Amino acid sequence: MLRSGVNPFYYIVGFVGFLFTITASSYCLFVLRGVRSESASAGAPHALELIMDRYGTSLLTGQIIVLALATVGAVAVDHFNGERIRRERAEAAQQAAGANPAHSQEPFLKVEQR
Secondary structure, three states: OOOOOOOHHHHHHHHHHHHHHHHHHHHHHHHHHHHOHHHHOOOOOOHHHHHHHHHHHHHHHHHHHHHHHHHHHHHHHHHHHHHHHHHHHHHHHHHHHHHOHHHOOHHHHHHHHO
16 A cells, blocks of 8 residues: 655644744733733743743744744645655556456447547
8 A cells, every 4th residue: 555754844833833832822921911010010020021022923923934834835745645646546557457458448448439
């Protein structure tokens, strides 16, 4: 049976998707703490809050772009692998039909030519 290889874009989608989940959660926490005045005055901000304040929007935007490109790449690789498998199966079927003349399509072609 024909088997396609592993799609490398799945690893990228999985890893960046995990990072996106962590970044989005951290960014939401940062925004909620900024909205609530009592938690903002509790003390010095955490280092993660400073990172989210400065780079949060850029990180989220970059991760969404990478996710979109990796998704398109994964779909394209799956499409081309599927086409290759279909083409190989068709060639194998033609070779099998050529090896066994009883199952050949030639009589049908001759009838269609009349």
